[in-house]
Amino acid sequence: MWDFSVFLNRTFKQYLSPYPRFTFFYRQFIEIGVKSIPIVLVVGAFVGMVLAVMTYQQFSILGIESMMGPFIAVPMVSQLGPIMTALMILCRVGSAMTAELGSMRVTEQIDALHCFGINPIKTLIVPRTLVCAAMLPCLTVISDVIGIIGGWVLGVYVFDINESYYLEKTRSYFMAYDVYVGLMKALVFGFVISLFCCFKGYTTRGGATGVGKSIMEAVVVAFIAIIVLNFFMSLIATELWQTYWAPDV
Amino acid sequence: MSDSFISLSGVHKSFGPQHILKGVDLEVEKGETLVIIGGSGTGKSVTMKLIIGLYPPDEGIVRFDGKSWSERSNKDSDKERQRFGYVFQGGALFDSLNIKENIAFPIREHTKKKEPEIDKIVKNCLESVGLENIEHKFPAQISGGMQKRVSLARALSLNPEVLLYDEPTTGLDPINSQKINELIVKTKNKHDVTSIVVTHDMQSALYVADKIVMLYKGYLIFKGSPSQLLASDVPEVKTFIEPALQHVRRQ
Numbered sequence: 420m421w422d423f424s425v426f427l428n429r430t431f432k433q434y435l436s437p438y439p440r441f442t443f444f445y446r447q448f449i450e451i452g453v454k455s456i457p458i459v460l461v462v463g464a465f466v467g468m469v470l471a472v473m474t475y476q477q478f479s480i481l482g483i484e485s486m487m488g489p490f491i492a493v494p495m496v497s498q499l500g501p502i503m504t505a506l507m508i509l510c511r512v513g514s515a516m517t518a519e520l521g522s523m524r525v526t527e528q529i530d531a532l533h534c535f536g537i538n539p540i541k542t543l544i545v546p547r548t549l550v551c552a553a554m555l556p557c558l559t560v561i562s563d564v565i566g567i568i569g570g571w572v573l574g575v576y577v578f579d580i581n582e583s584y585y586l587e588k589t590r591s592y593f594m595a596y597d598v599y600v601g602l603m604k605a606l607v608f609g610f611v612i613s614l615f616c617c618f619k620g621y622t623t624r625g626g627a628t629g630v631g632k633s634i635m636e637a638v639v640v641a642f643i644a645i646i647v648l649n650f651f652m653s654l655i656a657t658e659l660w661q662t663y664w665a666p667d668v
Numbered sequence: 669m670s671d672s673f674i675s676l677s678g679v680h681k682s683f684g685p686q687h688i689l690k691g692v693d694l695e696v697e698k699g700e701t702l703v704i705i706g707g708s709g710t711g712k713s714v715t716m717k718l719i720i721g722l723y724p725p726d727e728g729i730v731r732f733d734g735k736s737w738s739e740r741s742n743k744d745s746d747k748e749r750q751r752f753g754y755v756f757q758g759g760a761l762f763d764s765l766n767i768k769e770n771i772a773f774p775i776r777e778h779t780k781k782k783e784p785e786i787d788k789i790v791k792n793c794l795e796s797v798g799l800e801n802i803e804h805k806f807p808a809q810i811s812g813g814m815q816k817r818v819s820l821a822r823a824l825s826l827n828p829e830v831l832l833y834d835e836p837t838t839g840l841d842p843i844n845s846q847k848i849n850e851l852i853v854k855t856k857n858k859h860d861v862t863s864i865v866v867t868h869d870m871q872s873a874l875y876v877a878d879k880i881v882m883l884y885k886g887y888l889i890f891k892g893s894p895s896q897l898l899a900s901d902v903p904e905v906k907t908f909i910e911p912a913l914q915h916v917r918r919q
């Protein structure tokens with residue numbers, strides 16, 4: 420914990436210092452953002468469709484299957500969109516970050532940066548963490564949209580629900596607040612994933628075995644952190660909604 | 669206080685329970701080539717990293733150009749490190765960048781030079797280590813010997829005053845080892861740099877050194893010229909250099 424605190428302190432200090440060249444950010448933007456779009460599209464679409472199947476199955480028993488629209492859209496934007504996107508990014512990008520930084524550490528590439536008078540936190544960690552935190556909400560929006568479209572396609576064209584009724588119900592129960600909560604979660608998950616994974620990579624010791632161990636620890640810790648944080652952020656969001664914005668009944 | 673360009677006074681360094689350096693005193697004068705010899709795990713590379721200020725000593729003082737690293741701020745230390753070039757044992761080339769980008773990296777970070785000027789410096793650095801037309805290759809696409817030479821080219825890119833070589837000939841065949849030895853001498857003469865070489869290759873040490881020191885179990889047990897080393901009566905020194913001497917005699 421102490422090492423992580425020191426790492427965070429150094430990283431946050433660098434956030435307030437002049438940033439490295441644009442090239443460092445651009446590379447991460449391509450790696451983290453652009454190259455993750457296909458996987459986010461596939462996962463988002465299937466999560467939306469699974470939600471549609473599950474909702475239809477339950478609601479048809481009660482005879483309210485035409486109400487399924489908002490029950491796909493709301494969980495998609497506030498829960499499943501951010502969580503599934505975060506987990507995909509953790510697997511695809513987080514593990515790669517730890518592996519790359521870990522290899523750089525054990526082959527003395529990070530020491531080489533120090534020797535050139537270049538701060539490795541500034542050139543390696545700052546671009547990765549900032550771009551990951553900025554890209555996760557963007558990817559979450561893509562996942563949300565494709566998930567809702569997936570649910571709509573299944574609901575309207577497979578389960579034969581009236582389209583205008585489906586859309587009207589979705590519109591009336593769907594709130595911008597859910598989107599804000601989802602995006603806020605994605606932003607926090609982006610920081611958590613990149614900070615944990617960069618920390619484990621940056622502090623790797625002991626050759627190839629050490630790199631493997633770091634990847635495993637980074638993914639497991641970040642995975643648990645995402646699940647736990649999601650619970651507490653959902654709780655806080657609900658509390659805030661009920662305290663400040665819920666309509667009086 | 670020592671007036672030497674680089675000095676270590678009573679330096680101790682431990683990693684966990686391992687006490688690596690046990691009170692090392694060392695001076696390096698401007699323009700000389702110092703070779704640090706010793707067996708594996710005796711603290712040679714640690715000494716180099718102390719000299720460049722990457723590791724702080726547990727006890728004692730490491731001075732560079734009259735000032736200890738502990739007296740300098742982080743920003744100041746980063747600036748002073750630009751006066752060093754470090755040739756790592758494994759090259760430590762950035763494997764996501766091609767050779768040109770590797771050599772240009774410190775130039776881009778520390779200067780505002782334009783691309784044509786950077787191209788020229790990269791070409792000159794590669795030429796000075798006897799390489800050409802490999803700018804667009806990646807480190808994984810060149811041999812170990814070439815990687816070490818590229819590492820030296822990168823170290824030369826900011827015109828350093830001090831060059832640190834960590835096991836420059838380890839893992840190389842005799843021809844490539846000799847090429848590296850010649851490069852060390854040529855670089856010293858051409859760029860007038862102070863060089864510190866860590867090695868356990870005695871042939872290399874005797875070829876490049878103005879002064880040799882030997883580390884043994886964390887202590888500095890010998891300091892002197894190559895000829896003094898060959899004449900040394902210290903049993904540990906004799907044991908260490910004997911195989912190399914036999915090889916020379918056979919040749």
